[in-house]
Amino acid sequence: MNMPNLKFLLIGAAIASFVFSVTVLTGCSDSNDVAGGVTDIGNSVATGIVLDVAGTPVARARVVAYYDSWQQDGIEDSVETVTDAEGKFELNLDGNKAAVLFASAGDSSGFAKLVQPKISARSTEQQTVTIAQHKIYSGQIADRNTGIVRIVGSNATTKLDADGYFIFYDMPSGDITLTYSDTSASSDNGQLQSHLEFNTYGEKQIYVLPKMNFWEADTSWLTVSRMEYYSEKGHDGIIIAAPESEDWTPASSASAPASSDGAINLLLTMDGSESVYDNDTTPAAKVEYVEGVSGKAILLKPGQFISLDSLDPTGGNFTLSLWTKWNGTNGKHQILFSQRAYWSDSTSRFQWHFEHCTGWFTAMKSTPGDPYAIYFGDSSIVPVGKWSHLALISRNKKVSMYVNGEVMHFKDEKGDDYTEWKFVPNDLKRKVPFRVGGDEVSTETWNGAIDEVLIETVAHDANWVKEQYKKYTK
Template structure:
């Protein structure tokens, strides 16, 4: 499994998530970002390490003046300690705190609007945390009839009922470690990261296995695929027994698209939507906008060498608009060439295609993004249901994925009969060879279609884009491979 997910606690390391580049940047600017180093209980210096970081929302926006508390806690305890380190982020969401590096530290952050989140300090430098509105958590512990559950870093507990069920009415977002306590002894824990927006998160029954050395597991292998599944991402450390795969219902094993010659597909002239932008300038219809919806200054648009002719190297806060086209009305094919430059400091999500007005108001019909938190290429509509948030494939090849940074790659997304098929460089890249079910969000009014970004500046695609096509038909795998080979041969 990808080293991104391997660490002592069995959850994602935010040091790895946000990179050494981010740590170096913050080290330069955070020497005075915190309003103080106040310690709970009047202690002024209890540790020998300083961690620096920032607080952001689930939509990757900084949280000004967020309250950040560092608790000394881990799954081997039955309750949260009273002692803590408290600081406040500055107006840019940045903070700095001192802590005892010999102890396990969990960060709890809260914004002034009721948002909250949890994270762990995995090293002596980075201490980043994401906040969101709390949600209800429901699950159960197999073969348990008493005891209670606790969340590492929080004081609230939930009793385990006679049928093993339990529920937290208000669980923070972020890195969560659930601990099952029986007879006042911590028995086992289940670690995961939240990955979707919603009021309630339901997790299947958790099992305690003797061979798993204190870990609770789920008897559904799909939760251990290394990407987001059913709203969370779970990691299994090396040496832990993974549950056997479950039998997938027959109705999900549908036949993939039938491969046909391109001559058997509707011709371009007969398609309701047929857009082809070469990114060579204004004469080909390419229009670049700023994230606030205004037209970008032509002098700010950077044209560079493309896969054919010129391409556009998007700057942060820019995107290409194609108007209120709606490929999601039926089957579609989206194709683009890109030189992706990988992670950019301050950007958790990078949008390649987005049919939306304002994500914070749930006015999004469809988008395809690279999600740095899960290192996945994800399709999103409602962000909650199993067909409204779909991880299509691991993204970055440097983390075992399919998208190579810093070289030309062809990304094609085909939507046919309610299922998505992702192709990278002519090859099917879905985790599922039969495609993934996906449901675009319904809207009565037209929604703008954007390429490489949206109204959120930090969501800009980090790279060069060229040769965009949007077509209201589902192209075959054979067609995808043929157009990829034709373009590569003409480089």
Template structure:
């Protein structure tokens, strides 16, 4: 089974925490410690805290560093404004890692492009692991000057390990191999199984348990498989599965008899044209919005929410059993503020624990995730479903209409984009949070202003039935251009 973890409260622990990073000598903007060929590109972005608040006046540094180096080469720095926003010049021909610090908190982020960078600051965590067959050398984190020795048994430990997207490098006389991963665990200690340096995977460390390469969060980390990397397919023990009682199947899945409205606890079709009595556009303070923006949809009109708005459907509870939620969206990608963009949510107030379920896009990981009980670190209250942004190798198109379908069936989630399953074909284990009563069901945002979905929304369906792949594909083909 997948052991999935979730951030506590409304925090995103998917951040990059620095340990022992060197400081630049100057406090002025755009300063390089000896580099003369900088300024070819401009990085702009925002620094936020774990609580998704702007880190005012945070120090931001662009470090020139990469996995095949033994130390940081140089740096350029600036200071964020009162809203956590910053911009700085850097040499676009070199590998850059962004570092930010705010008081006792710090964070790292690899440079993805020349704009729209997001760096989160927070407290560091401890990492424990080992390198198989190694008995000397040291480990380093790209973007950090702190190193730890590899002991005679191959073990090593960082007391202050960045959390987030990490390049962990094994050095023996020279850099030999690295292990890139994204952390997903909330706790203060992360333990990774032994890393193996394989000759056939030159320059990479791997884990022999193939489940770490599933594309989902497993064991507290999310590992991307680099192109050309040969991952060992060593089978590992699985929990025993007790088959359910055999019941004769007298009908086919998704027949008209199953899909009739009378048979379903919830069956909503929301056209987003201003005529749906079940929906109401609200501002994040709960008041009815003064203005609603309608745009051309896939069928008639759709709604484009302003930042701070969301659509409230009412107190319905699709999470009481199996469900299917679908929507068409013309998504605009990264907006430049906030950490999450929420598409569906059964929630009233996250901080007060009044949240049962939500489907969201996470900026830090560029991933689509489902969240139930955010405090349930050892259960299935968090599900990594797929990489989102196509610009980062994901599945969700930008600036064009796309169909999203989320299916929950017997404890597992399945995500489809444009009729194609993009999550684990075996399903991702998930459990909505138990609540005493249904929470308000919302579309496109929450009570947090920056949670608003960045894109037009149209033709939403919410049903208390787990539809199959054929049904999802047919729904997509109704309006596919």
């Protein structure tokens, strides 16, 4: 599997000072000590256990409660202790302050969820802190190129680069709160400040967050458009916490791809929620998942396809894209996307496929007499056995095909060079099935793994295509 493209790794020397430090502002070595001399009145007790990634208790692990939150500029104070022989710990905390629990042993460390303030009675918080090898976190904040990003519970900060990217090296795993602030911008509450809470799992070293934006209802929250990250299983080793608000009602893009104005923005990440059918329109008895460009991918068996029912994204401008590890030609037609019931002039609206007869990648529709097709290039334009990003974009009734971020060139009968050509899908009087990776013909299944299928009713530009390609390539 290809690793994400971390172009900003080149700025490592400039941010070498971001390496996590467990140096506290005011440290205490006894579990009964409370930073700042706070008395027992109004305190809370944080008790719990420290585990390694195998779930084994860690004895003599260092446990620190940092008084910190995303609204602050840094750590205010701290209190610490050491786990007993069974990996258990107890810390007296100032009940009026939020705290971040951190544990470390050797080269492993981890954060636990924020301990929220307890204003009144003494209470007990049961916590589990899992420690693991240090991680790299990177991401991008949309439409921003100034400001500071900080990991709460640490002194690690970094500035956004010119494209809004940031990166942290050598950081703890676990429950992470990332805060962003910009003194040059303002919000309803003064200085622009926002945060994102997420949890990492698995054994990956590098975690790449999806592009973040400000939640329109409350700019103190950073959110992402890819809703699979908010599920219990998360995506790509990351689970993102949603704002605790009745207004937060994210819908799965697979179940509700169309917005109120009819726009479509559908992403299939091959997480098991997609509908795979055999060519006789019965649900597939078995679906094969393989390692994808991000998480899992689907390797369709002959006769299978992914069904999107009567989804209709091709009535105007559109972008269809996916990642594939192609196994090459196999003597058959191979469908990437099809919108048809049967191949005839009355039920075929559009399809994008590899045409076996000509040996070219083609966008095609059926017309009375002969099919109408646009030919983009032969089999050599898509590498075999390597993950490749393919995109077909229709803008103002002209289509272009991109492979790994580059537009395909083709020539007309006079030898003139073009990158786009007039193409309008058939205007049918009935709805027909929209399918990925196959159609009603059992022999026309795409010969390769498929991942990260994106369907939108917008025509993206060449820069967007390049960025999509860079996401999962070195």
